[in-house]
Amino acid sequence: MSKSIAWRLALAIALTCALVLSVIGVFLYRSLASELAFRDDQALLGRLEQVRALLHDSDSLEALQERPRLYQNMLGNLDSVLLVNREDGSPLIAINPHQQALAHVQPIAQAQAPRRSDIKTADATVLLAGMAQGPAGETLSVTVGKRLDEREQMLASYRMRLYGAVGLGALMAFGLGLLLLRRGLTPLRELAHAMAGIDPRSLDQRMAADNVPAELKEPVQALNAMLARLEDSFARLSQFSADLAHEIRTPLHNLLGSNSLALNQSRSPAEYQEVLASNIEEYERLNRMAENLMFLARAEHGQRPLQLQVLDLREVGDGLCDYFEALAEDRQLQLDNQLSGPLMADQQLLQRALGNLLANAVRHAQPGSTVRLLRRDDAEYCWTGVHNLGPAIDPQHIDKLFDRFYRVDPSRAQPGDSGGLGLAIVHSIMQLHGGQVRVVSDASGTLFELGFARDHR
Known part of the structure; x- marks a missing residue:
């Protein structure tokens, strides 16, 4: 219960109301206390003036002593004090009920x-003293006062009422706030109930965003976007699992078939060596596939940290051309390195990405043509690319080229290729660099480009 949002907000509302009511109560209490003090003080000032006038207008002091009701009625209650003393300090009138x-x-x-x-x-009593003149010109001292017991009792009663009002107001605010908050959080409970019904078989469901409160529209939209990403990722994962099973089944089938044929009858050592050599090719294919999948998994989970450094693209291009020179000669191709200038990147990953693109270009280029390594810059990116002449890629394949195990023509798969993971690795490498990869293919050839943000240069 202590973790309930409704309870926490209701408690915050109650505390806020208690604070506001307390401030108002203090203000009202101080205002009342000030008003009562002002009235008592004004009454005391008037009382001194009245006693002075009474003493001055009386026929004699003895007459005042004989007729005390004149000033006793004027005092009017038992909390009032009146002392009249002669000049020598002897009391003339002494009214002090307590x-x-x-x-x-x-x-x-x-x-x-x-x-x-x-x-x-002094001592819970307000006092005021002044000199006065008696009937025969005698000098007198007058002290008037009032006990504050009645005022303190009234203020104490008022304080208790204020305490009760603040406490009751806080309780009512808590109860009403909790009730309203629970009703206000109903859309959240409905949303949670709808989310509970989503499983891997119903990732296509979306939360209705039309009738939800304005505060929940953005979270609902973000949730729907997340569901869309999950649906896409789940579909890709399912497709990846199917593709992986298909890719592994082929070399395993080849291994089983060749070994079964070899065991069906006795063969010469040369024939066994041929079977073993064929098996090694399939094992190498499986090993390359495992390594590529391991690299992709590490790249996607950020387990492959970048080791950025300033590279000389000319040297990188020359090294790749030297590596692919023999394969290019076998296919009657020329390699032209036009890369130049510095680039901030991870050397190993850049070489792997450009190497995969160059391997694809050499594999699909027309015999007798030239494969070029190119560089160009624009306002945002430094682009390094590989261009080759060959059949244009159908537009329907462009968006899928960087998917795992995707091949434009599966029948053209070769034992030494990347198993349909080469371009997926290129895409992951560019994601690690915060860049992008794109491809343009038409009658003038096919160009794969790697875009590095200019702040990486």
């Missing part, structure tokens, strides 16, 4: 109007 010890507050002058800054807070 009989608490009051802190000393410096009184303001008689002629000075009280301000909020004159109010002091």
